[in-house]
Amino acid sequence: MSKKSTRVDFACKALRQAIIEQALPPGTKLPEDELGARFGMSRTLVRAALAQLQSEGLVDAPPRRTATTAKPTLEQAKEVFEVRRTLEREVVRLVILRWRAEFGAELEGHVRQEDAARKGGDERVSIRLAGEFHTKLGALSGNALLARYLGEVVSRTSLILALYGRPHSADCAVSEHREIVAALRGRDATAAIALMDHHLGSVEHRAMLDQGRDGQFDLGAVLSRYVDDNATSPKVAPLPRRKKRASK
Amino acid sequence: MSKKSTRVDFACKALRQAIIEQALPPGTKLPEDELGARFGMSRTLVRAALAQLQSEGLVDAPPRRTATTAKPTLEQAKEVFEVRRTLEREVVRLVILRWRAEFGAELEGHVRQEDAARKGGDERVSIRLAGEFHTKLGALSGNALLARYLGEVVSRTSLILALYGRPHSADCAVSEHREIVAALRGRDATAAIALMDHHLGSVEHRAMLDQGRDGQFDLGAVLSRYVDDNATSPKVAPLPRRKKRASK
DNA sequence: GTACCTATTCTTGTATACAGTTTTGAGGAG
DNA sequence: CTCCTCAAAACTGTATACAAGAATAGGTAC
Numbered sequence: 001m002s003k004k005s006t007r008v009d010f011a012c013k014a015l016r017q018a019i020i021e022q023a024l025p026p027g028t029k030l031p032e033d034e035l036g037a038r039f040g041m042s043r044t045l046v047r048a049a050l051a052q053l054q055s056e057g058l059v060d061a062p063p064r065r066t067a068t069t070a071k072p073t074l075e076q077a078k079e080v081f082e083v084r085r086t087l088e089r090e091v092v093r094l095v096i097l098r099w100r101a102e103f104g105a106e107l108e109g110h111v112r113q114e115d116a117a118r119k120g121g122d123e124r125v126s127i128r129l130a131g132e133f134h135t136k137l138g139a140l141s142g143n144a145l146l147a148r149y150l151g152e153v154v155s156r157t158s159l160i161l162a163l164y165g166r167p168h169s170a171d172c173a174v175s176e177h178r179e180i181v182a183a184l185r186g187r188d189a190t191a192a193i194a195l196m197d198h199h200l201g202s203v204e205h206r207a208m209l210d211q212g213r214d215g216q217f218d219l220g221a222v223l224s225r226y227v228d229d230n231a232t233s234p235k236v237a238p239l240p241r242r243k244k245r246a247s248k
Numbered sequence: 249m250s251k252k253s254t255r256v257d258f259a260c261k262a263l264r265q266a267i268i269e270q271a272l273p274p275g276t277k278l279p280e281d282e283l284g285a286r287f288g289m290s291r292t293l294v295r296a297a298l299a300q301l302q303s304e305g306l307v308d309a310p311p312r313r314t315a316t317t318a319k320p321t322l323e324q325a326k327e328v329f330e331v332r333r334t335l336e337r338e339v340v341r342l343v344i345l346r347w348r349a350e351f352g353a354e355l356e357g358h359v360r361q362e363d364a365a366r367k368g369g370d371e372r373v374s375i376r377l378a379g380e381f382h383t384k385l386g387a388l389s390g391n392a393l394l395a396r397y398l399g400e401v402v403s404r405t406s407l408i409l410a411l412y413g414r415p416h417s418a419d420c421a422v423s424e425h426r427e428i429v430a431a432l433r434g435r436d437a438t439a440a441i442a443l444m445d446h447h448l449g450s451v452e453h454r455a456m457l458d459q460g461r462d463g464q465f466d467l468g469a470v471l472s473r474y475v476d477d478n479a480t481s482p483k484v485a486p487l488p489r490r491k492k493r494a495s496k
Numbered sequence: 497g498t499a500c501c502t503a504t505t506c507t508t509g510t511a512t513a514c515a516g517t518t519t520t521g522a523g524g525a526g
Numbered sequence: 527c528t529c530c531t532c533a534a535a536a537c538t539g540t541a542t543a544c545a546a547g548a549a550t551a552g553g554t555a556c
Contacts, residue, residue: 005311005508005509005510006311007509007510031536031537031538032537032538033536033537033538041510041511042510042511042512043511043512043537043538044292044509044510044511044512045509045510045511047296047538047539048295048296048299051296051299051300052299052303055300055303057393063253063254063538063539064516064517064518064537064538064539065517065518065519065537065538066518066519066536066537066538067538076392076393079391079392079393079394080393082338082342082391082393082394083338083391083393083394083397086334086335086338086394087334090330090331090334094330143327143330143331144324144327145305145324145327145328145330145331145401146327146330146331146334149331149397153393253538253539253540255539255540279506279507279508280507280508281506281507281508289540289541290540290541290542291507291508291541291542292539292540292541292542293539293540293541295508295509311508311509312507312508312509312546312547312548313507313508313547313548313549314506314507314508314548314549315508
């Protein structure tokens with residue numbers, strides 16, 4: 001949304017993508033200067049982009065400190081799933097209401113892509129396509145506002161999975177997506193909604209499982225994340241780590 | 249959301265309120281300089297506020313032209329109502345799920361205020377309180393994200409009523425609000441949702457009625473808005489030359 | 497008078513400067 | 527060593543400057 005000045009939009013898109021694909025793990029610092037340098041624009045524009053992403057819940061930008069990729073709490077994660085379920089149900093309802101043959105073709109094509117990506121082994125692409133399945137469904141609902149909100153919670157879900165999910169999380173989704181498409185094609189709203197609910201349930205379960213397993217929901221897992229994240233580990237972090245004052 | 253730097257937040261709140269209360273009718277120009285002067289801040293901050301309001305759908309800010317208070321199309325208005333209905337249903341469901349005695353007291357107190365305002369004749373306050381009823385309900389749902397989205401569509405609804413609604417629109421709502429509270433208190437989800445649906449239906453009807461009454465739903469009314477808005481300009485130019493278009 | 501073209505003015509897009517805050521890190525005391 | 531203290535470094539908050547794109551008004555040719 002907001003074709004804005006295209007340049008902030010560019011930064012927005014890039015950051016959003018990077019966050020969603022876990023290239024910038026939750027908690028990564030996002031200093032305005034450095035982002036500006038990377039993107040070839042001044043802080044002014046970066047700042048606008050960060051504000052946008054903050055409103056989307058992908059970035060935390062507390063008053064006078066450096067912005068970071070968001071680390072939603074479990075509480076917030078739960079809220080996201082709750083809202084998402086509500087929106088997706090409505091989307092399914094509307095898509096069936098306005099169903100056209102082309103929809104089936106488009107969705108099936110997408111699922112095939114997902115399948116290929118999964119087999120191809122490119123995790124990044126898989127994650128992106130899995131999200132886009134829902135985004136696409138949102139677009140087919142014919143309600144742009146609904147689609148926007150759905151897009152937002154889908155992004156947030158990706159972030160949540162990055163934080164709390166176990167690896168390889170997007171995998172089993174493909175077959176579920178396929179089933180949903182079949183139900184839509186049959187214009188069976190009840191079945192489609194049930195399948196969607198189940199699908200979202202399994203996604204949520206995958207996310208929360210990590211937490212619940214040892215009794216205390218957050219402390220352990222969250223701390224382990226902190227460690228992981230502050231560690232001198234060799235994990236590649238494209239933008240993040242504070243660099244020594246090099247050029248300038 | 250976003251305690252930002254408090255100053256942009258201040259501008260945001262002020263503008264939002266002004267737009268919702270129709271102090272700034274749809275289409276009003278909002279030049280950054282002037283707003284900055286008014287608010288005692290530089291364009292930088294005003295700009296951030298406008299961006300925020302744009303993302304909330306209260307302001308139109310096309311690439312290189314002066315921002316204006318938004319003029320949602322009927323199509324967009326329809327979408328807002330559709331999403332709003334979905335969100336409000338979920339809110340009702342959740343509020344009943346977590347119902348506490350205090351909720352009843354708070355909501356009833358609010359409705360009393362609405363009643364007083366209506367009797368007091370202060371249109372501005374009435375409009376604000378009518379919206380806040382729903383906002384408050386959103387807060388009681390316990391889901392902050394849901395509350396945020398609801399708040400957004402409620403604002404947009406006010407704008408839509410400002411554009412398409414007939415005067416005195418917020419009036420009859422009070423008794424409907426009261427009925428909804430009663431149903432909530434009885435923890436009767438089915439009844440509460442039905443009442444909420446009916447309530448929103450009547451609000452929507454009030455908004456759209458203006459359009460439908462003389463047969464053609466949009467053309468006449470929308471054009472009259474255009475004319476009104478381009479004021480000094482002459483009749484429609486017969487030239488093939490592209491005439492001034494607002495949206496799209 | 498109508499349709500055009502152009503100089504002028506109004507505004508936005510974006511970078512940059514500077515002040516004020518938070519974060520760091522290097523001593524120094526216990 | 528560990529805990530403080532404090533100044534340098536790293537950033538953010540905000541205003542301002544300037545280039546560039548719209549809107550507008552004044553003329554000019556029919």
